[in-house]
Amino acid sequence: MLTPPVVLAVAGTDSGGAAGLAADLATIGHHGCHGACAVTAVTAQDTSGVRAVHALPVGAVADQLDAVLDDLPVAVVKTGMLGSPDVVRLVADRLGHLPLVVDPVLVATSGAVLGDAAVVAAYRDDLLPAATIATPNLVEARVLAGREAPARELAERLADLGPAVVLTGGPEWRPGSDVADCTDWLCEPGGRPVALSHRAVTTSADHGSGCTYASALAARVAHGADLVPAAQAAAAYVTGRLEQSRDWCLGRGRGPVSHLAPASDNPPSAPHQEEPA
Template sequence: MTPARDPVSPPVALAIAGSDAGGGAGIQADLKAMTAHGVFGASVVTATTAQNTRGVRDVHAVPSAHVASQCDAVFDDFDVGAVKTGMLATAETVETVTGVVEGGEAPLVVDPVMVAASGDRLLSPDAEAAYEELIGAATLVTPNADEAEVLVDAPVETPTDAERAGRELVATGADAALVKGGHIGDGARVTDTLVIGPDGGGDGTVDPDSTTARRFENPRVATDATHGSGCALSSAIAARLARGEPLTTAVADAVDRMGAAIRRGYDVGTGPGAVNPTAFDGGS
């Protein structure tokens, strides 16, 4: 007897980002994280990269018109519960994606991929400037310390600096900002700082001092195999928002899972390796 179908109907989240040929970051990490956090991941590819565990060799941006076509195809067919953006490559693509997502009902997580682990800037000045509107439309923006410095034009070297940067990002219109602490110092603990606006962001007139902040502290894992960590974290948060979790809960749960993702990272290739978005220590 032929077995009957027994389909499942998970929430859907959309990742709009670049492809990593080595599989450790970008769309590949996004989809692994989304699956691990209980949603169906759809994807829009903004660029292809020739990279591996040792570094990036080449980047090819997808034409923005095709990025728009991919977005149209996904939104035409799926009930998208949340959107995450990663590497957008060019100013034109940033503007295209902003036009697609701003004003939408789905929560939007913006991972502003601007600075490489080496410290090199990945975007031209006009592409960096184009992020202002996209961040203004975000439910959550998730810069690391280097990216936060670019966005607020000030040093981010301590958790206090991170909180100040988060408040400035909320003042520009984002509902909330999570400034990741992995690049801050080299102590035994990592502090990620979440700043949430008092009224869901605003129109640029929100008083930065009226926001609320929460810090998440976790042991620093002694490894340089953190490739894909930012992609995995932002996608995990988007997945949990698609499942209907409140923002603070989604961030806390996703940050908690990152410890396992880093500790149990993939030992592949001849470079440092990559995080494992599917690793799981317990909880949900």
């Protein structure tokens, strides 16, 4: 077997095993990459909410990054919850020279706030300009843009900060709805937003789906995929994971998206690309 590409996940832990580094490393492995990691925060959380967040000192995060970078040929970095503005700036400084997929984890699936105003400012001023791709959901995009606006407009505004943006989900879809499709908006810097539609899965077992999407995208990029097919493949992968967990009864709240081994080597059909009107 050929040596796999290395994807470095920089994120927090989830004691319920659904999101954060648990989701990142499982997804990266499913995509034929080796997952390295740096822990930024330890959370006490379950499917119903976040009970506590213990952010690591910036020096402890820096030590982990140095250990990985000194030893492994990192192909792509994927970030999740970073915990403090100092860590956000550290990631921009130490990892900005690498392909960098930023999942700006600011709000948990349960609604808990995981990034305060100082963290948001550090994302806008330091990390997003250094990022290659950002994958906010609608709530995170509104926080980062500082305004209420349609998803398409938000994707374009955030791309003006420097990264390509894949704004995931879209305002027309919520877990448990009867909507057949949901829409991701992809916008490259200086470009026009493009709608990437894919099948919605009606389930409340979706905790960790954002981390899973960003990690799948990072792994596809590590294998050399271009942005649009990588985004389409990542969405198809998440669709398959949600299909597997849609009827699970785990926990009292929003249950975990499946990170069991994929049922098939053949992922679901890739979503179709639509040019904006």
